[in-house]
Amino acid sequence: MSREGNGQETVIEVRGLRTQFGSQVVHEGLDLDVRRGEVLGIVGGSGTGKSVLLRSIAGLQEPAEGTIRVLGTDVRRADLSERAALQARWGVMFQDGALFSSLTVRENVEVPMKAVPSLAPDVARALADLKISMVGLPHFAGDKFPSELSGGMRKRAGLARALALDPEIVFLDEPTAGLDPIGASEFDSLIRGLSRSLGLTVFLVTHDLDTLHAVCDRVAVLAERRVLVTGTMEDMLSVDHPWVRDYFHGPRARAAHATARHTATATGQEEEGP
Numbered sequence: 001m002s003r004e005g006n007g008q009e010t011v012i013e014v015r016g017l018r019t020q021f022g023s024q025v026v027h028e029g030l031d032l033d034v035r036r037g038e039v040l041g042i043v044g045g046s047g048t049g050k051s052v053l054l055r056s057i058a059g060l061q062e063p064a065e066g067t068i069r070v071l072g073t074d075v076r077r078a079d080l081s082e083r084a085a086l087q088a089r090w091g092v093m094f095q096d097g098a099l100f101s102s103l104t105v106r107e108n109v110e111v112p113m114k115a116v117p118s119l120a121p122d123v124a125r126a127l128a129d130l131k132i133s134m135v136g137l138p139h140f141a142g143d144k145f146p147s148e149l150s151g152g153m154r155k156r157a158g159l160a161r162a163l164a165l166d167p168e169i170v171f172l173d174e175p176t177a178g179l180d181p182i183g184a185s186e187f188d189s190l191i192r193g194l195s196r197s198l199g200l201t202v203f204l205v206t207h208d209l210d211t212l213h214a215v216c217d218r219v220a221v222l223a224e225r226r227v228l229v230t231g232t233m234e235d236m237l238s239v240d241h242p243w244v245r246d247y248f249h250g251p252r253a254r255a256a257h258a259t260a261r262h263t264a265t266a267t268g269q270e271e272e273g274p
Contacts, residue, residue: 012032013034027052034203039218041212044223045222054203054205090171093170105143106129135157155175155179170195172206181210204216209247219235228241229241233248
């Protein structure tokens with residue numbers, strides 16, 4: 001692991017990444033740094049390979065070229081035991097939770113724990129119940145099957161499974177997609193709260209401007225097969241690129257910015273008190 005010029009530790013370092021499917025090149029010469037403890041939002045137009053980038057970093061997809069280092073380990077060169085040790089230090093939440101339909105929520109959360117051979121079944125059960133509680137699910141949810149849950153509850157269950165092994169890094173793929181505005185806002189608050197309380201580094205793929213404002217410390221924009229720019233939401237407003245300009249200055253962006261400003265003002269007033 002390296003440190004940037006500002007002294008912050010880099011826990012994910014991608015250099016010269018090239019990914020392609022047949023003749024279709026998705027990424028070419030892509031570079032990216034993710035700092036410890038930050039929530040980094042990944043945005044980009046359709047087909048820019050946001051989820052592909054997540055899967056490549058998490059070792060779920062083999063790129064054609066490039067170097068990916070996570071927590072000091074070269075993901076592409078790591079042997080099976082090194083990969084297993086590394087994967088125990090991160091968690092992944094896919095869209096809609098991607099839960100095993102034949103298992104209860106508790107059993108789903110226990111799945112990653114099976115990689116810990118010395119963990120007794122009763123301890124695994126207690127830990128799973130703890131993770132279920134941490135993501136705001138009611139106590140009875142552990143006995144439910146995914147089909148018996150709402151979409152928002154399934155997402156929370158997927159997050160509980162991603163947190164099963166107390167990871168240092170969590171990868172989230174479109175966590176608020178398909179949720180109503182209230183449910184999305186609540187999930188944003190959950191992510192932000194967990195990232196702060198647990199000291200998590202969060203790699204978050206999203207298209208939701210409200211999520212970017214509410215949760216992310218920095219944003220990385222995928223365009224032209226690479227990371228075009230990385231910075232804060234305020235930084236994005238000064239980027240002179242057609243897609244970035246349309247995305248961060250459009251009607252939805254203005255509405256999200258106004259909501260974020262109102263929330264920040266209200267929160268500040270509440271903290272100050274009478």
